[in-house]
Amino acid sequence: AQTVTQSQPEMSVQEAETVTLSCTYDTSESNYYLFWYKQPPSRQMILVIRQEAYKQQNATENRFSVNFQKAAKSFSLKISDSQLGDTAMYFCAFMKHVTGANSKLTFGKGITLSVRP
Amino acid sequence: GAGVSQSPSNKVTEKGKDVELRCDPISGHTALYWYRQSLGQGLEFLIYFQGNSAPDKSGLPSDRFSAERTGGSVSTLTIQRTQQEDSAVYLCASSLAPTSGVNTQYFGPGTRLTVL
Numbered sequence: 001a002q003t004v005t006q007s008q009p010e011m012s013v014q015e016a017e018t019v020t021l022s023c024t025y026d027t028s029e030s031n032y033y034l035f036w037y038k039q040p041p042s043r044q045m046i047l048v049i050r051q052e053a054y055k056q057q058n059a060t061e062n063r064f065s066v067n068f069q070k071a072a073k074s075f076s077l078k079i080s081d082s083q084l085g086d087t088a089m090y091f092c093a094f095m096k097h098v099t100g101a102n103s104k105l106t107f108g109k110g111i112t113l114s115v116r117p
Numbered sequence: 118g119a120g121v122s123q124s125p126s127n128k129v130t131e132k133g134k135d136v137e138l139r140c141d142p143i144s145g146h147t148a149l150y151w152y153r154q155s156l157g158q159g160l161e162f163l164i165y166f167q168g169n170s171a172p173d174k175s176g177l178p179s180d181r182f183s184a185e186r187t188g189g190s191v192s193t194l195t196i197q198r199t200q201q202e203d204s205a206v207y208l209c210a211s212s213l214a215p216t217s218g219v220n221t222q223y224f225g226p227g228t229r230l231t232v233l
Contacts, residue, residue: 033220043206045224091160101215102148104173105222107160 002027002094006108013082014116020067021077021111023092031097034068034075035105040088048090051075053097079113087115119143121225123209129231130199138194138228142211149192150212150222151184155205163207166192167215199232206230 003026013019025034036048051059051068058066063080079086092108122141130136142149151163162176166186177183181200186192196203206229210222 035221037224043227043229045208045210047221047223050221095220098215101172102165102167102212102220104150104162104165104176105152105160105210106162109159 002029002032002096002106004092004094004106004108006092006111008111009109010112010114012114012116013079015082015084017082018078018080019082019113021079021090021092021113023075023077023108025073025075025092025094027073027094027096029096033095033097034066035093035095036064036066036075036077037091037093037107038086038088039091039110040085045091049077082115084115084117086113088113121209121211121223123207123225123228125228126226127229127231129233131233132201133198135195135197136199136230138196138207138230140192140194140209140211140225142190142192142209143223145213146211146223147189147214148212148222149186150210151192151194152208152210153205154208154227158205160208163194196230199230201232204230204232 005024032053034051038046038048049061065078067076089110091110093105124139149166154160164184165173168189181197184194206227208227209225212222
């Protein structure tokens with residue numbers, strides 16, 4: 001079974017600053033995917049970024065980037081130039097690769113990020 | 118195009134009553150998932166559909182929970198004889214077929230269930 005750990009329950013950052021959210025995971029799988037989802041107060045889960053484990057290059061989406069350390073089983077999210085709209089709960093999630101089939105997401109407990117004006 | 122939709126948005130029920138929660142996936146998405154989000158347990162997987170069949174229903178917490186999907190589209194999650202511990206937000210997600218090579222799950226806004 002896979003586990004995902006987000007050890008920081010809350011973080012705060014000043015608008016325009018950079019913040020890094022931590023995530024570690026445990027798995028015996030060699031092929032898998034990692035995701036960061038954002039959940040604002042509206043409750044809608046929104047995909048932020050995705051990383052395939054077989055890719056060494058870290059994924060980047062505009063102001064969002066990850067630091068994927070496969071050997072350390074670490075997958076942190078960096079948010080640059082933080083904006084007020086980034087205030088939300090952020091979930092790290094793991095999905096194992098299953099050939100020819102889809103698979104469930106295993107989530108961490110989440111971290112509440114507050115961006116201060 | 119339209120995203121995943123869920124209804125109702127909120128549901129309040131009395132202990133012991135049955136409830137049905139509905140999910141309408143993104144058009145063309147053959148995979149559909151149900152998750153539960155509660156304060157104590159975080160986000161938990163319940164069941165996954167590929168087409169109308171459920172190859173993984175390992176997360177259903179008890180036999181009071183069941184789900185079906187018809188026509189490869191809309192899914193209904195049914196909770197019988199609701200208990201207070203069933204109070205949670207029930208989230209639905211959908212994704213493309215596994216042959217697409219794209220397995221990202223897109224979520225609906227959820228149904229908040231409150232059992233009094």
